[in-house]
Amino acid sequence: xxxxxxxxxxxxxxxxxxxxxxxxxxxxxxxxxxxxxxxxxxxxxxxxxxxxxxxxxxxxxxxxxxxxxxxxxxxxxxxxxxxxxxxxxxxxxxxxxxxxxxxxxxxxxxxxxxxxxxxxxxxxxxxxxxxxxxxxxxxxxxxxxxxxxxxxxxxxxxxxxxxxxxxxxxxxxxxxxxxxxxxxxxxxxxxxxxxxxxxxxxxxxxxxxxxxxxxxxxxxxxxxxxxxxxxxxxxxxxxxxxxxxxxxxxxxxxxxxxxxxxxxxxxxxxxxxxxxxxxxxxxxxxxxxxxxxxxxxxxxxxxxxxxxxx
Numbered sequence: 251x252x253x254x255x256x257x258x259x260x261x262x263x264x265x266x267x268x269x270x271x272x273x274x275x276x277x278x279x280x281x282x283x284x285x286x287x288x289x290x291x292x293x294x295x296x297x298x299x300x301x302x303x304x305x306x307x308x309x310x311x312x313x314x315x316x317x318x319x320x321x322x323x324x325x326x327x328x329x330x331x332x333x334x335x336x337x338x339x340x341x342x343x344x345x346x347x348x349x350x351x352x353x354x355x356x357x358x359x360x361x362x363x364x365x366x367x368x369x370x371x372x373x374x375x376x377x378x379x380x381x382x383x384x385x386x387x388x389x390x391x392x393x394x395x396x397x398x399x400x401x402x403x404x405x406x407x408x409x410x411x412x413x414x415x416x417x418x419x420x421x422x423x424x425x426x427x428x429x430x431x432x433x434x435x436x437x438x439x440x441x442x443x444x445x446x447x448x449x450x451x452x453x454x455x456x457x458x459x460x461x462x463x464x465x466x467x468x469x470x471x472x473x474x475x476x477x478x479x480x481x482x483x484x485x486x487x488x489x490x491x492x493x494x495x496x497x498x499x500x501x502x503x504x505x506x507x508x509x510x511x512x513x514x515x516x517x518x519x520x521x522x523x524x525x526x527x528x529x530x531x532x533x534x535x536x537x538x539x540x541x542x543x544x545x546x547x548x549x550x551x552x553x554x555x556x557x558x559x560x
Contacts, residue, residue, distance in 0.1 A: 293535065294556065295330045298549040302538040310527075310548055311341045317525035318495060319486060319515065323502035323546065324529045327558040331529040331550055332391045335499055338527075339395055343402060346495045352399050355478075355500035356385050356392055357408035359437040359485055365408050369400045383413075390559050395499070407489045409498065411481035412437055420474040427477070438477065439484035444517065445476045479504060483514030490519065502528050506545050531556070 297305050299313070314320050322338060324331045343350050357365060361382050368378035378384075385392065399406045415438060418426045427441055435441065447469055482504065490496045504510040505526045515522055528546035532539055535551045542549060 294552065295334070296535045296551045298538040298551060300543070300547050300549075302543065305548075307337065307341075311338070311345070314525045314527075314548070315342065315345045315495075316523070318490065318523045319525075320495070320497050321505040321511070321524065321526045322497070322499050322529075323505045323527060324499060325531065325552075326391075326501060327387065327560050328529055328531070328552055328556065329391075329559050330552045330556060332394075332559070334550055336394050336398060339398055339404075339497060342495065342497055343398075343404065348403075349494045351405045351407065351489055351494050351496045352395070353407035353409045353482075353486060353489065353496065353498050354392065354395075355410045355482060355498075355504060356388070357406075358383060358410050358412045359408050359481060360412045362408045365406060369396075369406060371400075387560050392499075405489070407485055409482040409485040411439075411478050416474045416478055419477050420470050423470060424473045424477065437481075439480035439514065439518075443473075443477050443480045444514070445473060447472060475503075475510075479510045480514045482511045484518055486511070486515055487518035487522070490522070502530075502545075 297307060297310050299305050305313075320338070320342070322331075322335050324335065339352060364373070364378060364382050367373045368375065368382070379388075396406060398404075415427065415430070415434070424443055424445060427435070427438060427443070430438075482498070482500065486496055486498060498511075500511065505512060506528060508524070508526060512524055512526075515524070525548070526546040527548045527550060528542070529550045529552065530539075530542050530545075531552050531554045532542075533554050535553055538549055538551060542551075
């Protein structure tokens with residue numbers, strides 16, 4: 251379930267300015283949507299906190315730096331979110347340096363060796379692309395982030411479960427994981443995967459997928475989602491050492507309402523300080539729609555008419 255590198259100055263911890271629809275790091279001037287339109291401005295995004303208050307990029311970074319894990323929830327084909335993910339990575343690297351670790355849903359745990367070899371320049375980008383089971387939009391949307399990590403020697407963790415195992419759960423249920431080899435189980439969160447079935451919620455979330463023939467009934471789809479979330483939580487916990495900070499990229503669904511990955515992370519590493527960012531699209535971005543409230547601690551709000559990367 252899921253969940254462009256634009257040229258612009260970066261607002262960093264040192265006070266440099268990122269020019270955006272959300273303002274700058276200079277003293278903030280309140281602007282309503284009507285004022286922006288009257289001035290002929292077309293902001294590509296606005297940032298909000300969990301009260302619906304508009305904030306600058308610099309304020310966002312200042313308010314997330316003390317969290318041990320930052321989850322950036324994305325709309326997978328949104329170019330603005332992908333650009334901001336890179337900007338966030340650069341800003342947090344300025345704060346944390348060698349203590350920053352990054353990871354992503356888009357890379358599967360059994361490709362960690364291949365990812366490490368690429369990051370260490372032991373294999374070519376072409377071999378990494380051929381063997382890493384990269385998403386179709388990797389080059390446009392995720393390569394800039396991974397490349398930044400490689401160039402700055404930032405550890406990057408492939409956190410997601412291998413898709414073949416999620417597919418098996420979708421077809422047969424969580425019990426199928428018990429029959430896997432010990433080698434295979436190294437790439438999954440410890441078994442058994444904690445799971446409580448909520449029929450009403452699962453029907454609301456996965457009902458349409460099941461009707462459209464994307465495999466499984468709603469329970470099996472929910473179980474497949476659980477093994478993904480648990481595995482991502484497990485590999486974040488395993489790779490988060492004392493004093494480190496972890497920046498994780500995933501589809502909104504995996505961290506909305508502090509659910510998905512986060513309860514599993516709490517199970518595997520109790521007391522971890524977590525903050526979430528959600529990417530949302532709205533017809534008007536001069537204010538955060540009420541129905542978005544509660545989804546995340548911070549929001550990247552993008553116009554509905556923004557172009558997609560695929």
